Amino acid sequence: MKRIRWIRKTHLFRADEYICSHCGASFGKPRKVCPNCQSVMDSAKYDPSWVDEAEALSAILEEDW
Numbered sequence: 001m002k003r004i005r006w007i008r009k010t011h012l013f014r015a016d017e018y019i020c021s022h023c024g025a026s027f028g029k030p031r032k033v034c035p036n037c038q039s040v041m042d043s044a045k046y047d048p049s050w051v052d053e054a055e056a057l058s059a060i061l062e063e064d065w
Contacts, residue, residue, distance in 0.1 A: 006030045006044040018044070 006018040008030070018030045025036035033040055 003042045004034075004039045005042045008044050021045070 004022045017026050019026045020034040022039045023037035
């Protein structure tokens with residue numbers, strides 16, 4: 001049985017977003033049940049996407065030097 005959970009994506013200059021692993025809907029905060037597909041959430045998984053954003057920003061800033 002597949003575990004349904006929130007995937008927490010963090011961002012460098014934006015608020016975190018929580019994505020349902022079942023339907024892919026994105027929300028600003030986690031809930032016990034996905035408002036889009038009504039799936040009951042098991043747990044949360046962390047996705048540090050802010051690291052990629054920081055790396056891209058660093059590459060852009062290095063080009064200006």
